[in-house]
Amino acid sequence: MSTADVSVRSETMEIVEGMTDDDAVARRFQAGDDSALEEAYQRWSALVYTSAVRAVGSEADAADITQAVFVSAWQSRAGFDAQKGSLPGWLMTLTRRRIADHWRDRSRHVRRVEAVAQVEPEEPQEMAADAVIDRVVLADELERLGDPQRRIVELAFFQDLTHTQIASLLNLPVGTVKSHIRRSLERLRRRLEVDGGAL
Amino acid sequence: MHCDDDDLAVIALGEPASPEVESHLQQCARCRSNLDQWSAVVASARTVSADDHLIAPPPSVWDAIRDEVAPAATVTSLDEARRSRRPVGWLLGAAAGIGIVLGSVATFGVVTSSTEPAPAIMAQGGLDPLDGATVTGTAALEDADGEVHLHVTVPGLPAVEDGYYEVWMATADASTMVAVGTLGPDGDSILTLPAGMDVADFPLVDVSVEHFDGDPGHSAQSVVRGLLEA
Numbered sequence: 494m495s496t497a498d499v500s501v502r503s504e505t506m507e508i509v510e511g512m513t514d515d516d517a518v519a520r521r522f523q524a525g526d527d528s529a530l531e532e533a534y535q536r537w538s539a540l541v542y543t544s545a546v547r548a549v550g551s552e553a554d555a556a557d558i559t560q561a562v563f564v565s566a567w568q569s570r571a572g573f574d575a576q577k578g579s580l581p582g583w584l585m586t587l588t589r590r591r592i593a594d595h596w597r598d599r600s601r602h603v604r605r606v607e608a609v610a611q612v613e614p615e616e617p618q619e620m621a622a623d624a625v626i627d628r629v630v631l632a633d634e635l636e637r638l639g640d641p642q643r644r645i646v647e648l649a650f651f652q653d654l655t656h657t658q659i660a661s662l663l664n665l666p667v668g669t670v671k672s673h674i675r676r677s678l679e680r681l682r683r684r685l686e687v688d689g690g691a692l
Numbered sequence: 693m694h695c696d697d698d699d700l701a702v703i704a705l706g707e708p709a710s711p712e713v714e715s716h717l718q719q720c721a722r723c724r725s726n727l728d729q730w731s732a733v734v735a736s737a738r739t740v741s742a743d744d745h746l747i748a749p750p751p752s753v754w755d756a757i758r759d760e761v762a763p764a765a766t767v768t769s770l771d772e773a774r775r776s777r778r779p780v781g782w783l784l785g786a787a788a789g790i791g792i793v794l795g796s797v798a799t800f801g802v803v804t805s806s807t808e809p810a811p812a813i814m815a816q817g818g819l820d821p822l823d824g825a826t827v828t829g830t831a832a833l834e835d836a837d838g839e840v841h842l843h844v845t846v847p848g849l850p851a852v853e854d855g856y857y858e859v860w861m862a863t864a865d866a867s868t869m870v871a872v873g874t875l876g877p878d879g880d881s882i883l884t885l886p887a888g889m890d891v892a893d894f895p896l897v898d899v900s901v902e903h904f905d906g907d908p909g910h911s912a913q914s915v916v917r918g919l920l921e922a
Contacts, residue, residue, distance in 0.1 A: 635737065
């Protein structure tokens, strides 16, 4: 291999390392490339919609929330900084806000209709919404885990097998299973930090 | 010497810790924090049920988004438009951007503008107090020689600590809001609306308290709101 080949390859590697597909979509989105809006929608609308369905309990309201989230994300994209945060993280922030607005509007409506001071129902609903979003985000990230991590994590989380039982079931070294578990937990933790409700 | 993180990970799953690890955890904040965070992830993940699996929204949602952003996407984003304030762009685009409902009034305004320099009022309305506010105001949509202006007046607004007042135009149900500019300390602003904005879709004018928090969305703290009527 010639020297020129080596330098070309290392440049390519740098680009690939520094930037995931998601980052590239986020940058184009921020720059106002309208094909990036469609791509962002394809990637993250299910996350937004499912969180909304689970939090507000109505598919029609969740569809409205999803529409409002993507429209406001696009229209206020000047306020999004791809250097500072992830695009799905920002979309989830907007989703949480729309869910909170939904409950606020509803509680206002209830107050107006009944014309009676009500006990504020907002707090528990918003806290419940955060837990719901955490679950949806985790369900999404669990599905994105490749094998064998996914299989290992399923056995550990949902079948309550110990790491040694998993190692013998999957015929993998005990150390390998443990480090897959550690890496998966760290990945889930980071995803929750970015997109989860408990900020 | 810290614990092996692989050991901590399986402890987070509920497996027993060895006496050495147990005693290290008593004194080491770093390892305890890792374990706590992973344990929280495990606890949360174990509540995931089949209902939490992702479902795609109905196709109508994307169609609605595309329809809603189409004008802004082909011209400039409203935020960019607001910042750049290029008058040439507005002049060219404003006539096309005026809504169906207001179209005839606008045409009239353009035709008569050579002899009638005062802006033609296309629509106007009162702004009523919200959320315990006591002030009221007015908003008027004006055709100023081809540019569309929103003239907002809300006298007597108290100063906002670490913040400012933002003016929004919204759909009638307030489900979609577009920031169109800020309201100055004198409570009077004439805001140039972006070319390509279909004002008929945004008949609701809202003024909110915003803070310098980098959050582009509406704070949900509105002070006044009202409908524009032609």
